[in-house]
Amino acid sequence: MIAQRDLARAISAVENGHGSFAQAAATLPETARTAPAYVVGITGPPGAGKSTVVDRLIENFRSAGETVAVIAVDPSSPFTGGAVLGDRVRMQRHAGDRGVFIRSMASREAGGGLAPTAQEAVRLVERAGFDVVLVETVGVGQVELEVVSVADTIVVVTVPALGDGVQTIKAGLTEIADVFVVNMADRPGANRTAVDLTHMVRESGRETPVLQTIASEGQGVDALFAALQSARGGATNAARAVRFEVLRAVRDRAARSALAKLDEPAARAIFASLAAHACTRRQATDALFELFFTGG
Amino acid sequence: MPIKVLVAKPGLDGHDRGAKIVARSLRDAGMEVVYTGLHQTPEMIVAAAIQEDVDVIGISILSGAHMTVFPKLMRLLEEGGASDIVVIGGGVVQAADIPKLKAIGVREIFDADATTQDLIDGVERIVREHGRAAARTKLLQANAAP
Numbered sequence A: 001m002i003a004q005r006d007l008a009r010a011i012s013a014v015e016n017g018h019g020s021f022a023q024a025a026a027t028l029p030e031t032a033r034t035a036p037a038y039v040v041g042i043t044g045p046p047g048a049g050k051s052t053v054v055d056r057l058i059e060n061f062r063s064a065g066e067t068v069a070v071i072a073v074d075p076s077s078p079f080t081g082g083a084v085l086g087d088r089v090r091m092q093r094h095a096g097d098r099g100v101f102i103r104s105m106a107s108r109e110a111g112g113g114l115a116p117t118a119q120e121a122v123r124l125v126e127r128a129g130f131d132v133v134l135v136e137t138v139g140v141g142q143v144e145l146e147v148v149s150v151a152d153t154i155v156v157v158t159v160p161a162l163g164d165g166v167q168t169i170k171a172g173l174t175e176i177a178d179v180f181v182v183n184m185a186d187r188p189g190a191n192r193t194a195v196d197l198t199h200m201v202r203e204s205g206r207e208t209p210v211l212q213t214i215a216s217e218g219q220g221v222d223a224l225f226a227a228l229q230s231a232r233g234g235a236t237n238a239a240r241a242v243r244f245e246v247l248r249a250v251r252d253r254a255a256r257s258a259l260a261k262l263d264e265p266a267a268r269a270i271f272a273s274l275a276a277h278a279c280t281r282r283q284a285t286d287a288l289f290e291l292f293f294t295g296g
Numbered sequence B: 001m002p003i004k005v006l007v008a009k010p011g012l013d014g015h016d017r018g019a020k021i022v023a024r025s026l027r028d029a030g031m032e033v034v035y036t037g038l039h040q041t042p043e044m045i046v047a048a049a050i051q052e053d054v055d056v057i058g059i060s061i062l063s064g065a066h067m068t069v070f071p072k073l074m075r076l077l078e079e080g081g082a083s084d085i086v087v088i089g090g091g092v093v094q095a096a097d098i099p100k101l102k103a104i105g106v107r108e109i110f111d112a113d114a115t116t117q118d119l120i121d122g123v124e125r126i127v128r129e130h131g132r133a134a135a136r137t138k139l140l141q142a143n144a145a146p
């Protein structure tokens, strides 16, 4: 296995823009692989137990003789750019194991939960020879979970919902989840949440498994591991990944062109009439929208 | 690019309030802080520092074990080819031990009276002096194909 220091430095290089991905990759000797790495995305709200689940999964994959890299992404403060990267706290048991590599990354400016260079980090650990890559990201309400463009299988971790039920799980998540995990099944409401989720999945015409775990005790994780292994190498997620890539590209482009148009005379006229109370906010919004999407 | 710091709390004593406060203060100063939690062995700290490719390792010491923790840490860093990572400490360290720690390569010890602002300024200054960007880009320049 490759020197961890070299791998860590190559990741920093892409993270900090000190070279292209190709340059960074060229610093790592090519390892002989029989198959691409199996990339599993683990996403869900803060505190749901994602890191604890990851910690347990590392153990399962290691017992199966596979090497495991973890890329754990935490949000950067939009105000200071700083971040506390605390996911390792739950993964300390693997500290002495050379077959495990854990890297935390701050999301920096990325909106969709995945650092812009996290995808490249995944490709670098893959190149370094790791068999399995677990990518932990925070999914906070945002549906645009960029993890889909990098993961073969996506696990959405949630906790027993009180009151509102699973409304908190955004519809977009049913679309991307390959496996749902209701973690903290030691808390009240777990069964109910799992049933609600199962209904939601069925309604959208899917058969996504819904599992319950108590990750802090390791309970239910074997079933999750089995679900991951059976999803592995199965139906490819290339189509889903491409769909999201396209969506993202379209969104970025639309946003850029809209922003540019906001400075044009036609848009300024609308702002002026809003300022003069000559139209309502709603009318101004509609007029601007018209302007953006009719090429006006 | 933000300074990346690992904050670790070795030893057996049971709380990490101080280390967490430090971690949050450094974050608020715009740094990326890898927090590893309680009961860290020097082996765990060095493994994490290498994987995370941090600029600075900040050790929070209360237990009086500094004269065993720091030498071991410095040796493991050297063995891991990572002596360029700056090591600093904070907490309760007898004045007489500070020169001994500096002699083995610990860059700075912040005593219990240091404010979080002292710490932030100290980390920023040390990283500036240490020429971090250069150290981090070296690899790519050395390896970049012509």
Ligand SMILES: Nc1nc2c(ncn2[C@@H]2O[C@H](COP(=O)(O)OP(=O)(O)O)[C@@H](O)[C@H]2O)c(=O)[nH]1
Pocket: A045, A046, A047, A048, A049, A050, A051, A052, A053, A087, A090, A183, A184, A185, A186, A213, A214, A215, A216, A217
């Ligand atoms: N009661 C209970 N606590 C858990 C369980 N899984 C994780 N935790 C705890 O929940 C907290 C947050 O876990 P963490 O893995 O850091 O969540 P993350 O933010 O989603 O990565 C930690 O204190 C864990 O020990 C569980 O199944 N039951």
Ligand SMILES: [Mg+2]
Pocket: A050, A051, A052, A086, A087, A136
């Ligand atoms: Mg986490």
